[in-house]
Amino acid sequence: MRHLQLPVAATRAGMIAEEVVRSFWPLWTVIFLILAPLMMGWQDLVPLEVFWGGAVVSVIATLAALIWGARRFRIPTKAEAVARVDAALPGRPIAAIADSQAIGSGDAASEAVWRTHMARMAERTKDARAIEPDLRVSDRDPYGLRFVALLFFVTALLFGSLLRVGSVAEIAAGGEQTLATGPVWEGWVEPPAYTGRPSIYLNDVPAGLLRVPEGSQITLRLYGEVGALTVAETVSGRVEELGAASDAQQEFTITQSGVLSVVGENGVEWNIVAIEDMPPEVDLTGEIEADAMGELSQPFSASDDYGVESGTATIALDLTAVDRVHGLVIDPDPVEPLVLDLPMPFTGDRSEFEEFLIENLSEHPLANLPVTLQLEVTDAAGQTGATDPEPLILPGRRFFQPFARAVIEQRRDLMWSKANMRRVSQILRAVSHRPEGLFSNETTYLRLRTIIRRLDNFRDVGLTDEGQAEIVEALWDLAIQLEDGRLADARERLRRAQERLAEAMRNGASDEEIAELMQELREATDEYMRMLAQEAEPNDGTDQADNSGNSQQMSMDELQALMDRIEELMQEGRMAEAQELMEQLNQMMENMRVTQGEGGDGPQTPGQQSMQDLAETLRDQEQLSDDAFRDLQEQFNPGQGQQRQQDQPGQQGQQGQGQQPGQPQGQQGQQPGQPGQGGQQGQGQGVGEDSQSGQVGNGAGGEGDQDARSLADRQRALREELQRQRDGLPNLDGEAGDIARRSLERAEGAMEGAEDALRDGDLPEAIDRQAEAMDALRNGMRELGRALAQNQQAEPGQGSEQGQASGRPVPGQRDPLGREMGNTGQLGTDQQLLGREEINRRAEELLGEIRRRSAEQDRPQVERDYLRRLLDQF
Template identity: 50%
Template sequence: MADKRPDVTRQLWLTRMGLWAERITRAFWPAWTAGFAALAVWASGLMPDAAELLAVVGLGILALVLAGLGLRGFRAPTAGEARTRLDATLPGQPLATLDDDMAIGAGDAGAADVWAAHRRRMAERLAGAKPVPPDLRVSRRDPYALRYMAVLLAAVALMFGTLWRAPVMPDLPGVAEQVAAGPAWEGWLEPPRHTGLPTLYLNDIAPGPVEVPQGTRVIMRLYGEVGALSVTETVSGRDVVDPSEALQEFTVTQSGTLTVDGVEDAPLWTLTATPDAMPEVSLNGEAVYEHPDQILIPWQARDDFGITFGEVTLALDPEASDRAHGLAIEPEPRDSETFDLALPISGDRTEIEEIFREDLTRHPLAGMPVTVTLLVRDAAGQEGTHLGTMILPGRAFYDPVAAALIEQRRDLNWSRANRDRVARLLRSVTWKADGTWNNPTAYLITRMAIRRLDEGPLTIESRDEIAEMLWQAAVRIEDGSLDSALARLREAQERLSEAIRQGASPEEIQRLMAEMRQAMDDYTRQLAQQGQQGQQQQQAQGETQEITPDMLDQMMQRIEELMAQGRTAEAQELLRQLQEMMENMQVTQGQGGGQGEPGEGQQAMDELRESLRDQQELSDEAFRELQEQFGEQGQQGQQGQQGQQGQQGQQGQGQQDGQGQQSGPGQPGQQGEGRPSDQPGQGGGGREQGQAQGQGGSLADRQQALRQGIDALRRGLPGAGTEAGDAARDALGRAEDAMRDAEEDLADGNLGGALDDQSRAMDALRDGMQELGRALAGDRAPEGEQQQGGADGQGQPRGARGIDRDPLGRQSGQGSQLGTGENMLDGPDAQRRARDLMDEIRRRSGERERPQLELDYLRRLLDRF
């Protein structure tokens, strides 16, 4: 039963050598400790000759005695001991096992197979054997580490003792004594600190040409008898009074020579002064707009020793403008704008490639031709500049009304002489437009801007205020427009598609992907808002379809993967499919239970929504009456808005108060037809009764009716006893108190105070809707868990009744709790968000007008992250 045994000869030999080293160390360490001590005494030269000889002889005899004792107890290791030590380190001791034979069951075939398998396993273990390292520690026998002390003393004595030391020079008088003691002169070359170059010791530099930065400081020290040595130089351009002065300092301003006279073979250095190069700066690409409010201008700069400061100045370039319409006249003088360029906090500043980021979307120069002046400065105070021209990017407005407002804002900023023209065009834009704009607040802001244009002289301050009002109105219209959001999404998709076709760089593809994600988020948000107003949903084969965030993320990630693999055709096709999906997507919402009347919780939620809408309309009418008190009549009167009639107390005219607004159930002055609020036990009945009492009355009466309806709704609100339900009741209580204050202010004619109270009431109503949504979500959770995987009779997924969802399948704030439970630290946008945050910190750290405490905090953030 012979097995193939692995060859472990090398391992056994190395293990045996380790045993030799181990036993020699343990036997003879006292002897060589005494020998090193004798060497230290002999080489140090600290003792008198007689005492030194006696000590060396004594330590030598001690070393021989200790060596003899060690030799007496020394035992040479054998091959068997090496074999035993190696075998002991392996599990199962394979060496001994392979030498054994079967003692029992030799004739049994089964036992023989088991034994053979055991031997094969032992052979495999033996194949992995490694030499056993020796244990050279003798700390137990030498607890005071005398061996190390002896070695250390011997080493010190050999290096600093008399063995290798030159003979002592005899005392020499005069100059000879100075020469023997050290150099008769010393010199240093200290480059300017901003260069970061080291100081040079002139005595170590061979005479000849030496290149130094201009501004290098030269320090010369002369020793010995005064006047024996002198310094001659032509690099400073100074008037030398005493060249033999002991200490001389001067600066290298030009190329020249430097020599020390009075010594043998006087050294001569030819210093070449290298001037500090001028810093260079330039634009490094096209300026772009980054959603939502960033202007990006790439730039680059270089300097031989580093940039210390940078700034960019933007100024209007009227000659490059399209002088048409409002730009046909001469522009008013406008001061240029200067911003700091953010420099790297740490690292090399000799080569800088950075991006200037600033919120300039609402700047008067946005979208206009400008001159860009870049200025950088180095530590030497030298400046480098670059003058360029560009169209300063700005936010694109796709909604035609928003675009018209922005154009008039531009004309007004161009010159105040456009005042009459802008006011006339704004009146045209707002003519009979109340109620048709997607944002009534934007309409009111625009009307206020027209009024400001018609008042008194137009100063620069009032011009800027009006321009800001037009910007706010345009942004409200643009952000509230589904068409503009879809246009932004299409534009982002087209840019990404074009970049894919042209084979753009991965960095550019990544930037366009991030821009498209942002546009997609805006579009889905607008879809959700539209769906909450219109109760729309997308039907496919009788079933509700939802587009989940995972589906969109997977498609975007798949496009990135295809681009990384070079499969551009497939990426283009997938992008086209994603575009079609986003354009056809609509809001998916729950339908409630069955075809009958809605449940108790959903009915209360509908009541709250209509109450909020009624309060908003009542607040708008109060605002219009406030405008009429200041002379803003005519335009709104021509549009059929008769809110002033209600304030005059004329009965029977209440139904005209809401003209120009969207009619619907629950609006003030109407019967609330089609509203499922006549069920017993619900707050809707009390609310309808309160509305009936306030029909046709003044604003105060209608506010009272709305407050009574909220009171009745609060008493019948579901979810009693739960945290969210009680919070909803508290929120409605705050709304009722604010309505009561608004009612008193309306009765007293204090329209300004009433607007503030109504704003508080609307905020409280929104809080109540949110808390009620949380309460309803908690009540429906068990039913949804029991019904998962099925659908009700309406083709709607079970477990989702009454829960409003946005186009991505998430619960919206009106039918459930606000926010999302997803982890915002993960996902494909995490890196982009981190980069944007770091860019913002860098931008703020470069703003010198910020408090020093804040700048120190920002720098600590940059140093840490």
């Protein structure tokens, strides 16, 4: 049947291909393995003996593979092809039409049925199609040797040349073939890797102009009789290392434009143009900016033809521009220039980009001093580009409180030169001589006194680098405490922010001014809430019944929502409504009271209980330090303590009841001549210095020793209580928890030292140790709060104490991007939008984009403030 000829023939051809592949796959595997090293030119590199040994092995392997395949190869017959096609059809119609009727011959009905059956089978044969061959040999090659050979062959095609196989005939003919066909050559140009350009095979490049990057490596190989081909070039600039022009292999680097030629039969010549690698460029694209906390932002741009690799910013002291007054009169100690790494793009092309150098150098010795800023970038070739030194004042944190500014100035002078140590000590001592009105509480005074004592200790032995760093850090902490202040300072800052905003409402302000004033109000409110929480007394629940009827609770989120509404009304010009809401906010802040917990009814967590216990211990330690400080004053002014006893007749003999905690010294002055001890007081005042000292030692000695023992017992009780609290701390993971434990352990050690000093009657030493204990306690409480937040163990009330209350969701509240609040009451979304493998990459990209947008001056101030708040969180 003619319609079966084509399917059967195609199927038979496929079956032959199957036999060829299955029988001769070892043959082409061996051939590929032999051709790969020949195309790479290995035969020209190995010794002649190795070459002939490999040739014998190759011939044996080829013959063995050929014989193995020939013994297994069999040409399929036509009948086998027909059977394969027939097997693919339903009912095997081809075999059916070849059958003959076995029974029923001569019966007309049976013969009619048979003819109908034959017609149906013949019709089915028309659906016959060629069967695809099965060329898989996985069962015969389980180790994939054919793919290994194919990989070698493809690699040789990419990095080698088929022309190299011809050298096998030259080696076999012993040079006679070379003389017959003439000399040949090969050459490559490999550009530097950092350019990203591919290698060039010179045999495929026609003569003429050829542009390659400077620094490219040229390799030329000459085959044939020595001297038949020579190389001439003027691109390397070689003088001393210039070899013979007829060397079989030559390598040199392109350092300049020139001519490269292969002289001789089949020679060629190129005019090489060396593309110069330009040095990178960097520029300052804007003025340096800084916020009130001292974080600087310097925009810059960099570019290079192949990409910038790295960059640095060098900040050096500009001594000629320094105003040499006060502590800056003497020559400074050597200050190494500050070198900062410039931020580079995480992804994308580095050939041209813009970035921001963002750092906070407020605590650096060069802060607020004239400096020069120089940026320098480097490319992969080691070339550098730099800006001209830019003179500027290195931004630092701004201090507005006069005493804090004075402390920072002394800190600057001490960092300027160690020789200023005596001057700094004298100035600080003069400031602390009359502390009335300068210190909001005794704690800051005690910290200053501790610093002065440390300076006095270094006066005899000399100020070491470690001692200088210690005192500099202590002065910084003191200035921060003086600047930020306690609750009264925070309330005053809040009042000033409210007054400025009210003035802006009356006079009309731009959107930028409104945004700036609202940001100041938010910061003042947060600080006031934080201070209020720290100063709040523990809630024992005794006043719940009185306040439950007329009190109103408001979370931090609701408070922020109210301020957002005020800002929105001001921007819309609805000043009357904004003023009304502002009055409501002011009244709320006046009556503000921080509660412990959500309504005060829920049970406290272990972390919250620890924070409350430590706060009570800190208050007790402050009270004890105040009492010790008053006793120290009484030694130099005996009548002061007696006058307090007269003012409080019911409290005589009780230590520490003459002054409330936090009351400044000097507000309890006695009037001479008051009844009771007035005569003794007058007598004491009329006696000279030696007599007065004698009176203090003899007349008040017994009572002073008894009071000292009482203070020592109180100090021991506080130390034991702190030890109990430290043993009962919750198990917190992370660095913050470890720092909190170490701080509390340091506080316990300082308390023990204060106890020993009290028992020995050394009140100044005891006060110093108590100041160290209070500093360590504060640091431990701060780090404990961070650890609780990280471990999600803090309750809403505790979060309010830290100024980070979660609060309740406000209906309709949106974040600055217009997104609805999540289910947990937080702004944003609760869904996991990215897979784990994408989070780090996306975070880096988003952080870079936020930095870029926050520095664009054409964006609205509100948007830039929001972006900077995001950067502060990261």
